[in-house]
Amino acid sequence: MTDKDFLDNLAVGDTVVVESNDSWNVTKVARFTKTQVIITGGGKFRRATGLGGNDWNRSSLVEPTQERLDKIRHSILVAKLRHFNWKSLPLDTLNAINALVGKKT
Secondary structure: OOHHHHHHOOOOOOEEEEEEOOEEEEEEEEEEOOOEEEEOOOOEEEOOOOEEEOOOOEEEEEOOOHHHHHHHHHHHHHHHHHOOOHHHOOHHHHHHHHHHHOOOO
16 A cells, blocks of 8 residues: 555544654544644644654654564564563573573674
């Protein structure tokens, strides 16, 4: 589906991905005006192009493809594991995790 087809077929309640710089947010369409798509939380995007934001923070509405959703889930897990308190785990658990991820030095 092209970006134009995606935007033309949006309906209230549809899931969308907001892409901004190097971050993504999964949200829903809350309502429409004649020229804008309003998402949950109040973000506004041009209905014709999907573009939103301002000069400092450009963002766009994109289709929530499986590839994009997987990329978002991956980023969330990486961030969660990066900040996890590994010292709180017992040695047996850490050894099991090490066996799963492999031995890279």
